[in-house]
Structures are given as C-alpha cells and as structure tokens.
Amino acid sequence: MAQSTTQIFGARRDQAFxxxxxxxxxxxxxxxxxxxxAAGEHIIEAGDVAPGLIVVLSGSVDITQDGGLGRRETIVTHGPGSFVGELAQLSARPSLVNAQAAEPVEAFVIASQRLxxxxxxxxxxxxxxxRAxxxxxxxxxxxxxxxxxIIGPQDNADVLRLQGFLARSGQPHRVLDSGSDPCAKTLVERFEVxxxxxxIVLCPNGxxxxxxxxxxxxxxxxxxxPIDADTVYDVAIVGAGPAGLAAAVYAASEGLSTIVLDCRAFGGQAGASSRIENYLGFPTGITGMALxxxxxxxxxKFGVEMVIPDEAKLLSAASDASGARYLLDVGDGETVRTRSVVIASGARYRRLDIANLARFEGTCVHYWASPIEGRLCADQEVALVGAGNSAGQAAVYLASHARKVALLARGGSLDASMSRYLVERIKAQPNIEVLTGTEIxxxxxxxxxxxxxxWRNRASGAETTRPIRHLFLFIGADPNTDWLANCGVALxxxxxxxxxxxxxxxxxxxxxxxxxxIGDVRAGSVKRVAAAVGEGAQVVAALHAYLARADAPQTAGRP
Known part of the structure; x- marks a missing residue:
C-alpha cells in the first residue's frame, strides 16, 4: 500500500493513494x-512526459519532487496494487514529479489515450x-x-503576472523572493543573472x-x-470559460473531436470569482477556480485538446479537400483546421478612464481577487469599484484579508445590480464601507x-483622498470580439x-x-455562469445537426 510521507493529503490520503x-x-x-x-532505474523525470499510468504489480517505486538546489523530497512510495501518475498523465503532459524503482518492479503501463x-x-x-x-x-x-x-522581487509586476498565470492554470509552482530567500540568491548567483x-523561471526540465x-x-x-497541422477537428471552441468548457465536455463525450483555445487560462471571468454561492448543486458554495x-x-477526461494560452487571431474559410471548412490562425505560423467553430470568447475586463491607470496595473490595480491578491492586501485598506455580483463576491473575500474594504459604486444602491444574499453579507461585514454614488x-x-x-461623491461633489496601495476594478466587461473583424460574423x-x-x-x-x-459573447445572452453552461450544452445539438448536413462530411482524427 502507498504510504505518504507528507501530511498535505490529510484525511483523504487513502483516496489519493x-x-x-x-x-x-x-x-x-x-x-x-x-x-x-530494474532496481534504481529512473522511470520518470520531472519535466519529461511519462509513458502513462503505471500500475505496480510487484516491487516498489519512490515518488519524489525537487526541493531546490538538487534536493529531492519523497512524497510517497508505491507498492503492489498502487499506481504511479497524476493529472498530467491524463493528457500526456510533462510530469511534475520523479519516479524511481526502489527495487525490481513488475508493472503494466496504460498510455494516456487508453487511460x-x-x-x-x-x-x-x-x-x-x-479522484486520486x-x-x-x-x-x-x-x-x-x-x-x-519563479525567482524575483515578491511585489514585482512580472512575478505577479507569472504567478497569477500558473495559479489560474492549476499548475504547481514556487515563488522565491530574490531579496530575502537564500535559495533564490544562490540560484541567481549560480546562473549569473x-x-x-x-x-527568471527555472522549469522542471532544467x-x-x-x-x-x-x-x-x-x-x-x-x-x-504545437498544434497538429494534419488534424481536422470536428469542432474548435474559442474560449475556455464556463460556456466553452461545457461545450467541450458535451461535444467530446458525444464523440466529436474537439480542440479548445483560450488566450489566458481556463475558467474565464468565472474562474476569478472568489466564491459562487448560487450555482445549482453547491449549497455551501464553491470558488470559481475550483468549479x-x-x-x-x-x-x-474525454480527450479534448487544450491549447492554452493561445489566441485566435483570424477566422477564415478553408479551401482544401481535407474536410476542414474553417481555419483559425493563432499566430506563430500555426493554424487550427476544423469543420465547425464555437465562439465562446467571452468578455474582457472594462478599465477605468484614468490617465495613469496603466502605470499601476499588474502590481496595484487588479481585475480579480485570488489568494495571491489576498496576501498582497493583508492588513491594509483597499478600494474596490463595482456593484455587480463579481464585485460583491470579491469585497466579501477581500474583507477576510484586508483591514478595510472601501466598496465604491456609481449608482445609488447595490440592490439593483447585486444578488440579495451578497448585499446582506456585505452589510454584515464590519470592515466593508459601502460608498454609493461615488466614482474614482x-x-x-x-x-x-x-x-x-x-474619489468624488457625484451628488455633493465632495472629494476624499485615502492612502490605498491596492485598487480592484469590477466595473463590467466588453465583448471579446476584435478578432472577428472582417470575417463575416455579424455583430x-x-x-x-x-x-x-x-x-x-x-x-x-x-x-x-x-x-x-455561446455565453457572454453572444448578443442577448444571460450573463450568469449557469446560463453559460446551459448554452454550452445546448449548442452541441446544433453542432450535430450542422455536421450531419455538411457537404462531404469526414471523420476527424483525434489528436
């Protein structure tokens, strides 16, 4: 039986191993x-693609992770009846851990597709x-x-950018402060940076x-x-928010070869929500990232090919005999060939019309409230602009970290634009100050x-200046459709x-x-996570109908 040497799995260790x-x-x-x-054989090295899920029949396999400066820390030892692998093996991506035979091992290997x-x-x-x-x-x-x-000053804009990207992508990582961490200083000196x-970023492959x-x-x-230039997909989905992911799950589970592109990370704006409490089936609520x-x-699990982060730049008609009807140009000489397209590119965050806003974006002006931002704001006073559910969720979350949250809304009340449960929760937070009729x-x-x-009160004209180092903006979004210019899609x-x-x-x-x-990018859609998921499921029926009547249909090979 696998025996963990760490306590991070807690009561669920038996389910994990x-x-x-x-x-x-x-x-x-x-x-x-x-x-x-053979005993001592290196089966998997972090940064390399593993052969698949390895089921141990006899012997034992040590699983380790790199602790920095050549140190390796043991996570678990797998014995007979255990299996070696984690989520990376589901899509044949590089391993995050090392695996070494502690003694002669007999096993069988299940490749990703067969898994x-x-x-x-x-x-x-x-x-x-x-689940494991x-x-x-x-x-x-x-x-x-x-x-x-990631090695650099902890409050550096690029450190926060890279850290945020990896966190939103569900990728384990470390951040070492180059100013105070001895290991960071050693690595900077070693690489003469x-x-x-x-x-700098030191990747698992060295x-x-x-x-x-x-x-x-x-x-x-x-x-x-890299995108396989020879594959023609049944459907290419642009956007990996709730609508795009729902469409991907339903399309792939019904046998359509599916590829998903997103220019940032999976989850869309919903993924940045600190807590969603009115999504059906989650009575205790769930973070947007977890959902x-x-x-x-x-x-x-259903074999969807994820191309993230990669941006669709141009949609055009295909003119070859491969069966593809559309081409999606993603830059760098790469093109996705597909029989159909689902636009689920959502919306981009709206910015304040302040002349010097860009100077502070990335370090002090934020468009989401994750644990990274929560740590930055610990015991400080912060300001948050917005009056919708996203703003309310962020305000409640930040109130658990910040000393005080000033919630600024242009309108006269939160009730018109925010769910009642959030309005009541905000009222119950002693360190949230609601300032209606106010603008930056x-x-x-x-x-x-x-x-x-x-900021200024719009009615009285009175101005207030406060020492605030972090500003959060949740003031709506504009459709992310610039990439559709001149491609014949009506807006x-x-x-x-x-x-x-x-x-x-x-x-x-x-x-x-x-x-x-589908989703927020579609005119007339309801801007809610549940509605986006519903449209993602619903569009698959339309896809089947279209593909059934398409000229010269051709079964696309899976990547």
Whole structure:
C-alpha cells in the first residue's frame, strides 16, 4: 500500500493513494502493456512526459519532487496494487514529479489515450482513479515545492503576472523572493543573472527563462503544445470559460473531436470569482477556480485538446479537400483546421478612464481577487469599484484579508445590480464601507506603486483622498470580439455576436453557417455562469445537426 510521507493529503490520503484489489487490476490489464524496471532505474523525470499510468504489480517505486538546489523530497512510495501518475498523465503532459524503482518492479503501463478509454468504459473504477489523480494534483499545489520556480522581487509586476498565470492554470509552482530567500540568491548567483533581468523561471526540465511571456512559459512546462497541422477537428471552441468548457465536455463525450483555445487560462471571468454561492448543486458554495478546474479536468477526461494560452487571431474559410471548412490562425505560423467553430470568447475586463491607470496595473490595480491578491492586501485598506455580483463576491473575500474594504459604486444602491444574499453579507461585514454614488477621480503614486486614491461623491461633489496601495476594478466587461473583424460574423452595435432567428440561422448559429456563439459573447445572452453552461450544452445539438448536413462530411482524427 502507498504510504505518504507528507501530511498535505490529510484525511483523504487513502483516496489519493488507493490500493487496488486484484479484481480491479484484472479489469485494467486490457488497457495496458506489460513493463519491468530494474532496481534504481529512473522511470520518470520531472519535466519529461511519462509513458502513462503505471500500475505496480510487484516491487516498489519512490515518488519524489525537487526541493531546490538538487534536493529531492519523497512524497510517497508505491507498492503492489498502487499506481504511479497524476493529472498530467491524463493528457500526456510533462510530469511534475520523479519516479524511481526502489527495487525490481513488475508493472503494466496504460498510455494516456487508453487511460481515457478506461475512464469511460470502466466508470466506477475510472471514478476512483480520477479522484486520486485530482487529489494528487491538489497535494502538489498545496505543497508548493514542485513545478517551475519563479525567482524575483515578491511585489514585482512580472512575478505577479507569472504567478497569477500558473495559479489560474492549476499548475504547481514556487515563488522565491530574490531579496530575502537564500535559495533564490544562490540560484541567481549560480546562473549569473543580472538583478535587472529578474524575474527568471527555472522549469522542471532544467531550462532557464528570463522574464518570459505566458506562452513561452507554457511551452517550457509542456502546458502548451504545437498544434497538429494534419488534424481536422470536428469542432474548435474559442474560449475556455464556463460556456466553452461545457461545450467541450458535451461535444467530446458525444464523440466529436474537439480542440479548445483560450488566450489566458481556463475558467474565464468565472474562474476569478472568489466564491459562487448560487450555482445549482453547491449549497455551501464553491470558488470559481475550483468549479472551472473540475470542468477543465472533465474535458481532458474525454480527450479534448487544450491549447492554452493561445489566441485566435483570424477566422477564415478553408479551401482544401481535407474536410476542414474553417481555419483559425493563432499566430506563430500555426493554424487550427476544423469543420465547425464555437465562439465562446467571452468578455474582457472594462478599465477605468484614468490617465495613469496603466502605470499601476499588474502590481496595484487588479481585475480579480485570488489568494495571491489576498496576501498582497493583508492588513491594509483597499478600494474596490463595482456593484455587480463579481464585485460583491470579491469585497466579501477581500474583507477576510484586508483591514478595510472601501466598496465604491456609481449608482445609488447595490440592490439593483447585486444578488440579495451578497448585499446582506456585505452589510454584515464590519470592515466593508459601502460608498454609493461615488466614482474614482485620480490615482497617485511613484515607480508603479500606488500611494493614494481620490474619489468624488457625484451628488455633493465632495472629494476624499485615502492612502490605498491596492485598487480592484469590477466595473463590467466588453465583448471579446476584435478578432472577428472582417470575417463575416455579424455583430451588434455593442460588439456582441448576433445569432439565431433574427439572422435566419439555427439557434446559436451566427451569420456564417457552421459558426456558433455561446455565453457572454453572444448578443442577448444571460450573463450568469449557469446560463453559460446551459448554452454550452445546448449548442452541441446544433453542432450535430450542422455536421450531419455538411457537404462531404469526414471523420476527424483525434489528436
């Protein structure tokens, strides 16, 4: 039986590291290939793609993670009846841990595609395995000692940018403060890095990146893979928010080869919500990140190819004999070939019309409230602008970290735009000050560090200036449709995608046959997570109908 040497799994350790019964192992054998490893053999190295899920029949395998400066920390030792793997094996992405045979090992290996087949064909057994894979990833996230290492000043804008990207992507990582952490100082000296070039990122495969962009970092850790130019997908979904992920899950589970693109991370704006309490089926509430991570993992279980972060730049018609009807240009010479397209690109955060706003974005002006921002604001006074549910959820969350939260709303009351339960909860928080009829006038600070915020009461004209270092903006969003310019997809006056009967099209179909729109980006949609998920499920029926009548239909090969 697997025995964990850490306490991060707590009471769920047995679920994270189950011992399979002989009858379960027999049911799994048909999905795998026999393998053997000599004592001391390195089976998996962090940063390399593992051969698959390894079911141990005899012997034992030590699982370790790199603790920095060459140290390796043991997580667990797998014995007979245990299996080696975590969520990375579900999609054949690089491993986050090392595996070494502690003694001669007999095993069988289930490759990623066959592992997904097992999940579907052996539902009860697949449920136990999936739960274990998820809990192991959660354990790695909580341990914060595996994955890439970000080294730089802790309040540096690029450190926060990279840290935020990895956190939103569900990727374990470490952040070492170059100013105070001895290990960070040693690594900076070892790699002879000029402090002005920080941050640096040390990837699990040993590569060193100098202040990388999100795409470069994602490529280095194997999160973003090259697009197969020869594959023609049944459907390409642009956007990995609630609508896009729901469409991906339903499409892939019904046999459609599916690819999902998103320019930032999975989850969309819902993923940034600190807590969602009115989503059906979660009476105690759930964080947006947790809800969207479940959807993301579920999509991968059904074989959805995730291309994140990668941005759709142009939609055009295909003109070859491959069966593709549309091409999605994502830049860098890469193109997605697909028989249909679902636009689920959502909306982008609206910015304040303040001249020097950009100076403070990334360090002091925030558009979401995650644990990263919560730590930055500990015991400080912060200001938050907005009057919708996202603003209310963020205010309540920040109130548990900050000394005081000033909630600014342009309107005269929160009741018109915020759910009642949030209004009542805000009233019950002694450290939230609600300032209605108020708008931001000016920001002031030096070297990118916010020092004061000035706001004005719209009725009286009275101005107030307070020493505030962090400002949160939840003032709505605009449709993310710039990439659809000149591609023949009709938009309304506000930039939302028009669909359905007003165009003489099928439900959720745009002005272009075979191109559909769902979620917040669609004109007339209800801007709620549940509504977006419903549209994601609903559009799959329209996809099937379209593909059934499409000219010269051709079955797309899976990636």
């Amino acid at each position: 189950p011992t399979l019964a002989e009858v379960d192992i027999d049911r799994m054998r048909r999905f795998g290939e026999a393998s053997a490893y 997904r087949d097992l999940m579907v064909q052996e539902a009860n057994l697949g449920e136990r395995i999936m 894979l998820i809990l192991r990833r959660v354990g790695l996230l909580e341990s914060a000692t595996s994955g890439p290492i 000029d402090p002005h070039h920080l941050p 590569r060193l990146l100098m202040n990388p962009g999100e795409k470069d970092l994602a490529r280095c850790i194997g999160l973003l893979r 969207m991570a479940r959807a993301y993992n579920q999509a991968q 006038e000016a920001l002031d600070g030096e070297e990118g560090n916010l020092g004061t915020v000035r 309304d006056a506000r930039g939302f995608v028009r669909t359905g009967s007003e165009l003489g099209s099928a439900q959720m179909e745009t002005s272009r046959s075979g191109v559909f729109a």
